Amino acid sequence: MPDQTKLAGGVKALQQEAKEKAVQNKAKELDIPYVNLLTMPLNPDLSKVIPKEVAEAAGVAVFFQSGKKLRVAAADLDEKAQALIEKLRKDGYWAEVSLASEESIRAAHKIYFSKQYQEKEKVETEFREEDLGSFAEEIAGIQELKTKIEAASSDAALKYIQVGAYKTHSSDIHFQPEEKMVLVRFRIDGVLKSVFEITRKTYDGLIKEIKYLSHLKLNITNIPQDGQYSFILNKRQINVRVSTLPTHYGEACVMRLLDSQRSAIPLEELGFEGESLKNIQGAVQLTHGMILVTGPTGSGKTTTLYTMLQSIDTQAKKVITLEDPIEYNLPGISQSQIDEDQEYDFASGLRAILRQDPNVIMVGEIRDLETAETAAQASLTGHLVLSTLHTNSALESIPRLINMGVKSFILAPSLDLIVAQRLVRKLCPDCMESKPISESEKSHIAEVLEKIRAKGIEAPVMPTELKSAKGCDKCSHTGYKGQVAIAEVLRFDQLLRNMILENKPMPEIYDYISKQCKMLTLKEDGVLKVVSGLTTLDEVERVAK
Ligand SMILES: [Zn+2]
Structure with missing residues (x-):
């Protein structure tokens, strides 16, 4: 009788909804947050924070942990629960209590402690x-x-x-x-x-x-x-x-x-070199300012940000992140997970972490004006802010932020570095071979190298051979193995800031950047990587048209 089962399920769901509403109201009266663990993904690892017997006796469940910061759900704020919270605080945890339904707590305990999960x-x-x-x-x-x-x-x-x-x-x-x-x-x-x-x-x-x-x-x-x-x-x-x-x-x-335990990859290995590498290394050590990494989904933005964070001395500086989701665990860094259902979004989270007296802040993504403005203001008041933006090029980021509504007098002084990147596949070292360069490859590469030289950047001589790969067992017969970033890295100077401040037209700003900022475009960086034998023109064409 599937229909009856469905109906019974529906009634049950309605009853639960009413119960949750009641708990939510009670939380409001007590002026504490409410949480619904029935709809929230829970990490079974959190079962280790409080022993099974203690958690069950007190009717509580930990539902979030970032270092020593805990968020704990309780069905009731009775003596037992309060004593447990007190003990957690004594043990050095910073515990925030939310009210939850008994069903919520039971569901969490089932995930944390049931024999089924343990097995x-x-x-x-x-x-x-x-x-x-x-x-x-x-x-x-x-x-x-x-x-x-x-x-x-x-x-x-x-x-x-x-x-x-x-x-x-x-x-x-x-x-x-x-x-x-x-x-x-x-x-x-x-x-x-x-x-x-x-x-x-x-x-x-x-x-x-x-x-x-x-x-x-x-x-x-x-x-x-x-x-x-x-x-x-x-x-x-x-x-x-x-x-x-x-x-x-x-x-x-x-x-x-x-x-989660992926080890740190140095910036050089990600594909950054020359001026780009120097500019990034310099910006990461700044005491205040804003660094943006841009690109579409799957372009390696997060890895680049994480690598930047890992090059910061976390003994001397306090680093806090705001992420959605936390992709990798970073030692020495306080990582905080966004929870939109709990109204803990990038904008409100950013305001909260500013009260934690950080030196460096990483905000997963700038999606709205409030986050953009808070981030820019934070960077003007002694914080280094790192974030990502969903734009295709470094240049595009400036009008994007202005169109979001960020005032140019806040934007201009805050921006220090914008990285736009893509990932190209690397040639397989096991089946890679050299081939004489063709006429069409030659003219294509010559044109790009000429543009690079015109910017006053040193470019290699035209190669006589290019690398290609036919595929082998090691690379699943694709000819490629692993990826490397191609990137444009824009370092802001005072003139560029002034142009933004004076609301100069975008074409004028673009013209200045392409003539004066010594920035390689994605395609130019890609062609340099073709010349050095890391990848192919086809790959660069595929990701940077
Ligand atoms: Zn191969």
Whole structure:
């Protein structure tokens, strides 16, 4: 009787909604925040903060942690709960209490302490690289995964897919339902690759498992949902951001894998060199000012920001971040997670962290005027502010901020550095070979090198050969392995600031930048990387037209 079940589910949902409303009102009376843990993704790692018996006896659950900062939900502010909060504070935690329904607390405890989860975690940590042995680098090996997946239970099948993606250094897993089957694709080095197809029946089980783990509503398939969970692989915690989307043939799902313990990559290895590198290194050490990293989704902005943050001396400076989501854990840095449902957004979060007396602030993204203005003002009052902006080029960022409504007298003095970047695939070192340069390549490269020299930047001589790759087992027969950034790095000088301050027309500003600021464009930086044998003209064309 599916209809009756649905109806009963609906009534239950309404009753719960009424209960939540009552708790919300009570929280308002007590003047403390309210939280609904039933709809919030919870990190099972938070179970470690308060022991099971204590948490259950006091009716509390930790739902957020950033260093020593905790947010704790309590069903009731009775003596037991208050004593526990007091103890947490004595232990050096900064604990903020929110009111939640009993159902909320129970749901959190179920995720944190149930045997089911504890057992699941055990299975996960037993999952070792040897199990997948030769699948390591080859997509061909992944084909064999398919057989295992079709035969396994849903939770085991998901683990196979996770390990397969991790081993191939995939950043995303895509499930795309088609009429008769579901296409599974991995994004490797920024490019989507079909790995295999699975039956709709297997996918049904998988998507339920994924939605369960990421606390999405299982019975809802007709609206997009977002959530997250994490798994442990070889003692590394991998965070997974899940997003589902209703499509013609059913619910599509994309999972982004984020390795929380990924080690720092130096700026040089990301692809920054010469003047660009020097300009970034200089700006990161400033005591105040604003650094923006721009580019479309998947252009490596976050990695660049994180690398910048990691080059800051956190012993001498207090660094606080405001992120959505926290992608990697950074030692020595206080990271704070945005929670729009709790009205903890970039703008309000930024005001809150300014009261924490930071030296350096990283704001995940500037999306609105309030965040932009607060960030710019913070940079004028003794803070170094780092953020990202969704624009295609460094130049475009200036009119974007002005169109957002930021006053030029605030913007002009605050901006220090704008980085615009893209990622290109690197040639595979194992099958790379030299080929004589063709006439058309020659004229294309000559034109770009000439432009670079005209800006007063040193350019290499025309090469007689270029590198290309035919593909081998090591690079899944693509010819490429790994990625490197191509970037334009704009350092602001006093003249440029004055032009913004005086509201000079944009073409005049662009003209000044291209003639006086010694800034390479994305394409110019890309061509230099082609000449030095890192990538190909095709790759540069693909990302920087
Ligand atoms: Zn190769």
